[in-house]
Every structure is written in C-alpha cells, then in structure tokens.
Amino acid sequence: MEDLFGLYINFLNWFFNSAWIWLPFVLGGVFFNLWIYYIQRAYWQSFDWVMLEIKPPKEILETPKNMENIFAGVWSAVGSVGTKYKKYVLGMLQDYFSFEIVGLNGEVHFYLRVLKKYRDLVEAQFYSQYPHAEIKETEDYISGIPSDIPNKSWDFWATKVKLEKDSVYPIRTYPQFMDKTKLGDVFLDPLAGFMEIMGKLKFGEQIWIQLIFRPMPESWAKAEAQEHIAKLAGKPAAAKKEGAFAQDWRTWKESIAGVSKELVTNKAAVSATAKPAAEAPASKMMFLTAGEKDIITAIEEKISKRVFETKLQWAYIARREIFSQANVTAVNGLFNQFTTLNLNNFKNDAQSATKADYALTAYRKAYKQRKMIKTLRTRSFWEKGFVLNTEELATVYHLPTEQVRSPITPFIEAKKGSAPVGLPVE
Numbered sequence: 001m002e003d004l005f006g007l008y009i010n011f012l013n014w015f016f017n018s019a020w021i022w023l024p025f026v027l028g029g030v031f032f033n034l035w036i037y038y039i040q041r042a043y044w045q046s047f048d049w050v051m052l053e054i055k056p057p058k059e060i061l062e063t064p065k066n067m068e069n070i071f072a073g074v075w076s077a078v079g080s081v082g083t084k085y086k087k088y089v090l091g092m093l094q095d096y097f098s099f100e101i102v103g104l105n106g107e108v109h110f111y112l113r114v115l116k117k118y119r120d121l122v123e124a125q126f127y128s129q130y131p132h133a134e135i136k137e138t139e140d141y142i143s144g145i146p147s148d149i150p151n152k153s154w155d156f157w158a159t160k161v162k163l164e165k166d167s168v169y170p171i172r173t174y175p176q177f178m179d180k181t182k183l184g185d186v187f188l189d190p191l192a193g194f195m196e197i198m199g200k201l202k203f204g205e206q207i208w209i210q211l212i213f214r215p216m217p218e219s220w221a222k223a224e225a226q227e228h229i230a231k232l233a234g235k236p237a238a239a240k241k242e243g244a245f246a247q248d249w250r251t252w253k254e255s256i257a258g259v260s261k262e263l264v265t266n267k268a269a270v271s272a273t274a275k276p277a278a279e280a281p282a283s284k285m286m287f288l289t290a291g292e293k294d295i296i297t298a299i300e301e302k303i304s305k306r307v308f309e310t311k312l313q314w315a316y317i318a319r320r321e322i323f324s325q326a327n328v329t330a331v332n333g334l335f336n337q338f339t340t341l342n343l344n345n346f347k348n349d350a351q352s353a354t355k356a357d358y359a360l361t362a363y364r365k366a367y368k369q370r371k372m373i374k375t376l377r378t379r380s381f382w383e384k385g386f387v388l389n390t391e392e393l394a395t396v397y398h399l400p401t402e403q404v405r406s407p408i409t410p411f412i413e414a415k416k417g418s419a420p421v422g423l424p425v426e
Helices: 002-017 019-045 064-077 084-088 116-129 191-199 219-233 244-265 290-302 325-338 361-378 390-396
Strands: 049-055 097-104 107-115 134-137 154-163 205-215 307-319 346-348 386-389
Touching: 002 019, 049 116, 064 116, 064 205, 064 390, 097 191, 107 116, 107 191, 116 134, 154 325, 154 361, 191 205, 191 325, 205 325, 205 390, 219 290, 307 325, 307 361, 307 390, 325 346, 386 390
Parallel strands: none
Antiparallel strands: 049 107, 049 134, 097 107, 097 205, 154 307, 154 346, 205 307, 307 386
C-alpha cells in the first residue's frame, strides 16, 4: 500500500513539475476556443437581416423544379469565408438564409429571411421562376410574441428536426410525389397537408416552420459520399494522402518496430517499404440486390447536385385556453411524407424537443421552451447541420402548386404585365 502511495506522490510531483511543458498548450487551446467563440458571435451580431414575404399568384403552374432552380442560384453565396484570416481573425461565418412557412391565426404565409446584401439576388431568383409573384418587406412575425414564453397566457411546443441516417442518404423528393395511376402525371404536393392544418388554426394559434441553410462546397460530395458508395459496393477504401512529414514519421516508427522485433526474435524484419501487395478483393456489385443498387444510385444522384448544410426547426404556439396537442401530432406526422425507409427520413431531435419525462419535468420543460423560442427568434446556426441538396430543399419549401387550393393564403389576384410598347415617358 505504501508503495502505491509513493508511486502516486511521485506521479503528482512529475505532473506539476512538468507543467511548464504541457500547461501552455492547454491554456492556448482554451484561449483559442474562447477567442473563436467571441469573434464569431461579434461578427454574427453585425448581420443586417431583412424579412421578405412572398405572395404567390392565384394560379401556379410551376412545379418544385422552379424552386430547385432558385436554390441552385442562391448557392452562389458559397465561399463568403474565403481565407483562414477571415475565419480565425475576423470571425467570419458562411452566410446563410432562412425560408419559412408560417400559419398565423388561420392564414398561411411564405417568408424569406435574408441578409440585405443578398436581397437583390433572392428577389431576382424568385421573379425569374415565379414572374407573377409579389415580394415585399415586412416585419418579423415573431416580434409580436412575448419573450418570456411559456407564461400564464401562452403555451409553446417546438423541436429541431434531423435526419435518421447519415446525410449522404436522400429523403423522398418531389419527383417521387408524382401519381402515375391517373390520366397524366399528377403532382401530390406534400405542402397540402401543412397548409390544411395551418388553414384550420384558430385566432391565437400559430405554426412556424423554419428551413435554415447555407451553401457548402462540392468537396463534401467527393469525400464523405464517395466513401459510403465505396463501402456499399465493396470497394477498398481509398488510401489517405500523407504529407512528407507524416510519411517520414510513419516510416521511422515502422523501422524502430522492425529493429525491436529483430532483436527479440532474431529474425530479419520485413522492410516497411517492401510489403507484399495485398490482392484486391473482388467487387460486390454483381452480388448486390436490386434494393442495394438503388441505394447507391440514390446517393450518386444526391451528390450530383448542389448541397447545403441545413437546419430544420418548427414550433406550435397558442394561447393556453386553445392550445391543442393534436396540432403537434399532426405536423409531426406530416414530416413522414418525406420518408423512404431504405434511404432516409426526418425525425425530431429529442434533446431540443420541448418535453421532459421523469424528474423535474416542469423545470426542464420550461428551460427547453425558453431556449427554443430564443433559437427560433434569432435563427441562429451554430451547430453542425445535416446536408440536403437543391432537390430535397425544393421538396420541403416551395410555393404551393395549383393542386393546393387554400383560400386563406394571401394570393396575388391579378397577374403582372409589362407596359405597352411605345408608351410615352418624360
């Protein structure tokens, strides 16, 4: 026992006596993280946002393909953080957008929350695809909601939504909502259910759906997705590239290990650079089932389009006397429309969902509610999101098609036309 105690004392002495070696690295890491935290939030608070409302025309013949083209155009904002200096010294972040579908007291509204410097870009993209729509600046709909929710007058339920599987697996997208059993292809708009629920909200009830996204470089598709495809196809993993220092370090370690083994076993060690080449395993492609091949095809199709890091969150808020948990269940159920069981689907994030079980339920629930209302109000995007491509984003957010007839949605009654040719001007 005394020997163990002596070893413990010796270890403590060594630990504190060597602090001059390891402590600067620890403190440097702590300072670096605090610095990044400070400068990024200072930069984020300097963002100049504008809230736009888009009113669709009465008759929309366009499909979500038009919305996909809009997302592809918005992707041009990629690379707003161009250098390490901008990232680690100025604290710059990749610019992002928030497209929102909101039910307010029985009316359905479509909002775009964008940085002012991208207003012209976003408006141009929408007018090019929906020329008869109307876009105007408006106040943030959340500004009229008390900041101390939950309180005696208002109740609140909210959650973040994430993907069930890895982001390389796509969700069900709008081409798969085509009904080919009828005469001609009929698009079964996944927004129909959301608009039906929002249209039945009473005065004092609101539903917010926020799709927050920022463009990602194509390197994601060439790395993570290709790795999954190779694994599914049974191909050998691609060797990681090594720098000159890493290669020298690996060779040195292998040489030391070889010499040590030779001294112990008295047998010549095989040189690290003279290892026999392993026979490449046969590809599994010919043995894959039709379903497994479809999965690989779906992943390849996903990475063939522009991708965005995405955050999806939604909330139901109402006065306590009319708060209905049935509305929460209904909206959660509607997200199942985007499910493909062998690929991917949406699910609620249990850590952010404003519910609590077992101990201290009231306190924990209130804490989650106040945290989520702040997140929804600021549309912050600090955490790592999941990845959706333009087709997936357009499936979740697009202007309602002609199959969705909702009289409570503010539409443009008259189509816009150009001025007559030869009109005299001053």
